[in-house]
Amino acid sequence: MLSVVPRPVVVRAPSKVNLHLAVGDLRDDGYHELNTVFQALSLSDTVSVVPAETLSVTVRGEDARVVPTDSGNLVWQAAEMLAAESGRRPDVEIAIDKGIPVAGGMAGGSADAAATLVGLNALWQLDLSREELDGFAAKLGSDVPFSLHGGTAVGTGRGERLLPVLSRSTFHWVLALAKGGLSTPTVFRELDRLRADGNPPRLGGPEDLMHALTTGDAATLAPLLGNDLQSAALSLNPGLRRTLRAGVAAGALAGIVSGSGPTCAFLCAEADAAVRVSAELAGAGVCRTVRVASGPVPGARIINDAAEGSH
Numbered sequence: 001m002l003s004v005v006p007r008p009v010v011v012r013a014p015s016k017v018n019l020h021l022a023v024g025d026l027r028d029d030g031y032h033e034l035n036t037v038f039q040a041l042s043l044s045d046t047v048s049v050v051p052a053e054t055l056s057v058t059v060r061g062e063d064a065r066v067v068p069t070d071s072g073n074l075v076w077q078a079a080e081m082l083a084a085e086s087g088r089r090p091d092v093e094i095a096i097d098k099g100i101p102v103a104g105g106m107a108g109g110s111a112d113a114a115a116t117l118v119g120l121n122a123l124w125q126l127d128l129s130r131e132e133l134d135g136f137a138a139k140l141g142s143d144v145p146f147s148l149h150g151g152t153a154v155g156t157g158r159g160e161r162l163l164p165v166l167s168r169s170t171f172h173w174v175l176a177l178a179k180g181g182l183s184t185p186t187v188f189r190e191l192d193r194l195r196a197d198g199n200p201p202r203l204g205g206p207e208d209l210m211h212a213l214t215t216g217d218a219a220t221l222a223p224l225l226g227n228d229l230q231s232a233a234l235s236l237n238p239g240l241r242r243t244l245r246a247g248v249a250a251g252a253l254a255g256i257v258s259g260s261g262p263t264c265a266f267l268c269a270e271a272d273a274a275v276r277v278s279a280e281l282a283g284a285g286v287c288r289t290v291r292v293a294s295g296p297v298p299g300a301r302i303i304n305d306a307a308e309g310s311h
């Protein structure tokens with residue numbers, strides 16, 4: 001009797017930057033109202049799910065040692081959520097291959113959670129719709145719906161209410177990965193503290209930036225990048241000022257802190273410029289390491305055909 005080796009479902013999920021991140025006031029539920037424009041980038045994680053005796057999580061790659069492998073991991077929570085929904089045990093082994101910096105402001109955990117929702121929907125043949133998956137994603141975290149959606153999109157609410165945005169061309173980015181991370185809630189709290197102390201300028205709406213996206217011209221887009229969390233991230237990690245200056249000195253069109261940081265994202269004129277900027281930045285002693293990435297790219301997608309496993 002041939003033993004059938006269960007085939008895994010493998011999903012790739014992108015990282016994100018916020019091209020525009022306007023943070024509104026603190027809501028009663030502890031979240032801030034956002035008006036943001038997300039872009040999904042080619043720097044990604046892959047998550048594989050395969051049937052097993054019991055639920056387990058393993059992590060390889062980028063900062064794997066600081067990523068929880070118990071119910072603290074968002075993929076664990078995603079698996080338990082879908083298992084409860086479908087009245088089954090979460091009998092699955094989840095293997096995460098990380099390329100997205102941990103606690104870096106690029107929605108790494110959110111990407112893995114979105115990948116797990118997509119992977120289990122296929123593995124367990126749940127046939128959940130986009131809307132149903134979006135509902136689970138929003139419960140897992142404010143960035144998870146965008147990790148599912150990918151592309152370029154406006155996020156409102158906590159960031160979980162999405163509207164697709166036309167983005168005509170591919171944009172080329174250099175990412176400066178920092179030593180250590182920043183806790184997202186800590187950065188939001190720091191912004192509230194700074195706002196209580198003074199009245200730092202607040203970003204307006206994303207209209208100008210969205211128009212620039214339709215032109216597809218990086219030089220038009222660059223001066224419109226903005227992030228209300230940047231002042232809070234810089235207050236918590238002042239060394240990032242040097243990183244931001246170094247990226248522009250190396251030839252980037254503009255640089256911003258990615259989401260809650262500490263990763264700094266530099267928009268470059270085109271692919272060759274990004275390679276040159278990354279080489280110069282890597283040698284400038286202002287970050288742990290650098291990555292080159294482009295966007296927009298699709299959201300969480302299966303990259304092997306689960307159907308093969310069922311022949």
Ligand SMILES: C[C@](O)(CO)[C@H](O)COP(=O)(O)OP(=O)(O)OC[C@H]1O[C@@H](n2ccc(N)nc2=O)[C@H](O)[C@@H]1O
Nearest residue numbers: 030031032034141142143144158159184185188259260
């Ligand atoms: C900073 C961003 O990455 C920008 O896209 C997101 O707003 C953060 O998304 P996320 O990490 O998925 O955030 P969640 O896991 O939903 O929330 C973590 C914590 O961040 C803070 N938080 C998050 C989202 C939001 N709109 N307002 C907030 O104040 C809250 O303290 C919350 O308890």
Ligand SMILES: Nc1ncnc2c1ncn2[C@@H]1O[C@H](COP(=O)(O)OP(=O)(O)OP(=O)(O)O)[C@@H](O)[C@H]1O
Nearest residue numbers: 073074102103104105106107108109110112143184
């Ligand atoms: N799959 C996961 N990958 C990375 N971190 C995870 C994961 N699951 C849980 N975590 C925990 O979440 C914390 C934040 O990690 P994550 O990489 O999601 O931050 P982030 O990219 O800044 O998120 P965001 O940009 O959405 O705020 C980590 O310190 C880690 O302890």
